[in-house]
């Protein structure tokens with residue numbers, strides 16, 4: 607019997623990128639990232655967090671006074687949000703967490719906004735980084751995991767949902783007039799859920815053997831804080847896209863850890 611893991615999209619993504627990184631980061635809990643935040647990166651991250659908190663307050667019913675938003679860029683994003691975002695009918699809950707059991711483990715996700723009606727569930731995700739295409743987003747683990755979790759775990763929210771009643775919209779402050787909405791369906795869910803189960807089974811196998819191979823792709827090592835633990839310093843370093851990483855790291859900060 608292996609230990610019970612709390613698995614998020616980042617953890618699945620990390621496992622698929624490098625099993626040794628998964629082990630070092632989430633089981634041994636070695637610090638990540640290992641580098642200090644430079645001023646610009648910290649500012650970008652801070653803005654992203656401010657914007658998410660602002661929208662959370664808005665959807666909790668608290669009044670937002672635009673003039674009181676100190677950061678001019680966040681104030682501009684708020685204005686864009688008001689002008690461009692249209693929401694479907696239903697009960698809106700910000701920062702909604704959901705956990706779904708899977709093969710003795712637990713999948714965990716937190717939606718920026720979830721709108722539930724008797725016949726539908728719609729996730730909204732606010733993005734302050736660089737926009738991605740809808741085609742890329744369909745393959746992203748955030749999309750795949752969140753849609754699958756609602757299809758499998760909707761009963762915990764008081765709604766049993768069919769896959770074709772579920773959708774996710776990504777709204778980018780940097781492309782405000784073109785939200786990316788992705789609709790789920792049964793055929794996709796059947797394959798998607800099978801894929802997720804297969805990954806969890808693979809994690810179980812590795813946990814049982816307790817052998818955590820290094821990735822063969824040294825390209826992943828270039829953006830990894832654990833080079834010294836793996837003897838991969840020769841991979842060199844690349845600087846990730848600031849705005850994209852800031853968004854992801856802010857989300858990661860909010861993710862609960864494996865118990």
Ligand code: SF4
Nearest residue numbers: 624627820827830836
């Ligand atoms: S340095 Fe490379 S092999 Fe080591 S944990 Fe990072 S990605 Fe994996």
